[in-house]
Amino acid sequence: MTEATIGASAFDRDTAVIPRGEGVFDAELSAEWTIGHAVNGGYLLALLGRALGDTLPHPDPFTITAHYLTASRPGPATVRTSTVRTGRTLSTGTASLLQRDEEGREVERIRVLASYGDLAALPDDVRTSAKPPQLPPYEHCLGAEDGMDPAAVPPITRQLDLRLDPATAGWAVGAPGGRGEMRAWFGLADGRDPDPLALLLAVDALPPTAFELGLSGWVPTVELTVHVRCRPAPGPLRVSVTTRNLAGGFLEEDAEVWDGQDRLVAQSRQLARAPLG
Amino acid sequence: MTEATIGASAFDRDTAVIPRGEGVFDAELSAEWTIGHAVNGGYLLALLGRALGDTLPHPDPFTITAHYLTASRPGPATVRTSTVRTGRTLSTGTASLLQRDEEGREVERIRVLASYGDLAALPDDVRTSAKPPQLPPYEHCLGAEDGMDPAAVPPITRQLDLRLDPATAGWAVGAPGGRGEMRAWFGLADGRDPDPLALLLAVDALPPTAFELGLSGWVPTVELTVHVRCRPAPGPLRVSVTTRNLAGGFLEEDAEVWDGQDRLVAQSRQLARAPLG
Numbered sequence: 001m002t003e004a005t006i007g008a009s010a011f012d013r014d015t016a017v018i019p020r021g022e023g024v025f026d027a028e029l030s031a032e033w034t035i036g037h038a039v040n041g042g043y044l045l046a047l048l049g050r051a052l053g054d055t056l057p058h059p060d061p062f063t064i065t066a067h068y069l070t071a072s073r074p075g076p077a078t079v080r081t082s083t084v085r086t087g088r089t090l091s092t093g094t095a096s097l098l099q100r101d102e103e104g105r106e107v108e109r110i111r112v113l114a115s116y117g118d119l120a121a122l123p124d125d126v127r128t129s130a131k132p133p134q135l136p137p138y139e140h141c142l143g144a145e146d147g148m149d150p151a152a153v154p155p156i157t158r159q160l161d162l163r164l165d166p167a168t169a170g171w172a173v174g175a176p177g178g179r180g181e182m183r184a185w186f187g188l189a190d191g192r193d194p195d196p197l198a199l200l201l202a203v204d205a206l207p208p209t210a211f212e213l214g215l216s217g218w219v220p221t222v223e224l225t226v227h228v229r230c231r232p233a234p235g236p237l238r239v240s241v242t243t244r245n246l247a248g249g250f251l252e253e254d255a256e257v258w259d260g261q262d263r264l265v266a267q268s269r270q271l272a273r274a275p276l277g
Numbered sequence: 278m279t280e281a282t283i284g285a286s287a288f289d290r291d292t293a294v295i296p297r298g299e300g301v302f303d304a305e306l307s308a309e310w311t312i313g314h315a316v317n318g319g320y321l322l323a324l325l326g327r328a329l330g331d332t333l334p335h336p337d338p339f340t341i342t343a344h345y346l347t348a349s350r351p352g353p354a355t356v357r358t359s360t361v362r363t364g365r366t367l368s369t370g371t372a373s374l375l376q377r378d379e380e381g382r383e384v385e386r387i388r389v390l391a392s393y394g395d396l397a398a399l400p401d402d403v404r405t406s407a408k409p410p411q412l413p414p415y416e417h418c419l420g421a422e423d424g425m426d427p428a429a430v431p432p433i434t435r436q437l438d439l440r441l442d443p444a445t446a447g448w449a450v451g452a453p454g455g456r457g458e459m460r461a462w463f464g465l466a467d468g469r470d471p472d473p474l475a476l477l478l479a480v481d482a483l484p485p486t487a488f489e490l491g492l493s494g495w496v497p498t499v500e501l502t503v504h505v506r507c508r509p510a511p512g513p514l515r516v517s518v519t520t521r522n523l524a525g526g527f528l529e530e531d532a533e534v535w536d537g538q539d540r541l542v543a544q545s546r547q548l549a550r551a552p553l554g
Binding site for chain 2: 062063065067069070084085087090092094108111113115119122123124125126127128129130179180213222223225227229230243244245246247248249250252263264267269271
């Protein structure tokens with residue numbers, strides 16, 4: 001397979017935003033990043049993150065929060081951005097994703113608040129106590145489509161090169177492990193290397209931890225916050241997602257993303273509605 | 278000491294917001310919640326959270342994110358709120374804290390994005406795997422003012438009933454433990470019981486974990502997100518704060534707040550600038 005380069009991949013094409021005026025962008029939500037009727041929340045965050053990067057004077061999302069208001073649908077969308085504050089090392093802005101409903105009324109899908117900086121300008125000091133997730137080698141992990149009826153494979157599965165740790169894939173064969181944990185190798189199927197925008201996708205790309213807790217069904221995200229801490233090295237990433245607090249009909253999912261140089265490049269937490277299953 | 282009731286405590290008085298019009302509130306940032314020149318970020322978030330609760334149809338912050346833009350000062354302030362979306366179980370809104378600078382220009386201090394719901398309406402199901410922090414009994418923990426020159430005790434210390442686990446207080450005697458962890462009993466000094474707004478204060482009330490990593494100096498918060506998961510039971514709370522990733526001049530602080538019934542009532546994460554010390 002020929003490797004796609006950053007800027008020339010399906011991910012870049014499908015997260016493209018076209019400026020239409022001051023803080024207004026046209027976008028097309030691609031059906032290639034869906035599961036059932038749902039457009040992946042990480043893909044949508046990457047698209048909004050790209051629009052904010054085009055709006056703010058700093059290039060990289062340091063901390064970005066999205067509140068998912070209504071269900072996005074594949075098709076045309078508008079992104080509106082605004083600058084809250086511009087500082088020397090950080091700038092802050094908001095973004096909204098909007099689509100038209102059946103009656104042609106504009107409906108807000110997602111509201112974002114984020115602070116951007118320049119990852120390349122950060123010092124190299126690292127005093128991280130966190131350890132990378134222990135994952136079997138890539139070739140010993142399971143493709144999301146393994147054992148699935150090819151006709152049943154959701155479109156987003158074909159966009160990702162996701163390899164699940166068998167130890168957290170029991171749910172897939174009807175034997176959930178009972179621990180709220182998922183671990184996987186993550187890459188883009190066309191070989192595009194990861195960058196900060198791809199990290200916004202990576203934190204929301206694994207199957208829900210709720211599956212390993214024996215639950216099934218949708219786990220709609222209410223809010224997702226991602227801290228991008230370092231520009232990832234080329235090559236596959238390791239992602240671990242854990243849930244420690246399932247209560248009151250909600251759960252949190254904490255994700256860590258590690259690059260090939262054993263650096264913790266992103267941390268995220270989302271609040272989601274627990275599935276009823 | 279007579280116990281203050283919810284609504285009639287120093288915390289309620291100092292986080293009060295007075296409606297001045299549609300989505301506009303007057304507030305007075307109290308000097309009683311400061312350390313040096315800095316107004317505590319959790320206190321400010323509680324004040325903004327109160328204004329959002331007055332604005333939105335749902336009473337409780339389920340997930341609230343604050344970006345700290347410029348340094349707040351004790352004195353008059355304005356809060357502006359806006360409703361993003363109103364749903365059946367959740368509503369989403371924004372809030373801004375504004376103050377006048379020396380030239381009388383309005384400067385934004387904090388921007389907030391939050392989704393509110395009704396904690397009392399949540400089912401009682403709990404499948405939490407997280408365990409409460411192991412803390413010595415309250416009477417065996419250290420008051421923040423223990424061994425301090427009374428004249429040097431910051432004002433906020435007098436507002437809180439904070440008791441640090443001696444195992445995470447080595448920094449206070451010049452012997453930091455080297456682990457990015459803080460644990461403490463948390464209460465309000467006037468005996469007011471905790472509620473969801475007080476949880477927004479509790480997650481940012483402990484000394485910085487960076488102190489136990491041997492660093493000193495300010496640890497300014499860039500962004501703080503709090504998930505309130507349960508209405509806390511009356512009585513003291515247990516708070517644990519951990520840092521796993523100190524790199525590139527930034528660090529994260531993850532806080533968990535547990536109530537007297539061993540329920541994980543709040544989870545938070547903040548991105549902060551690492552002290553230079």
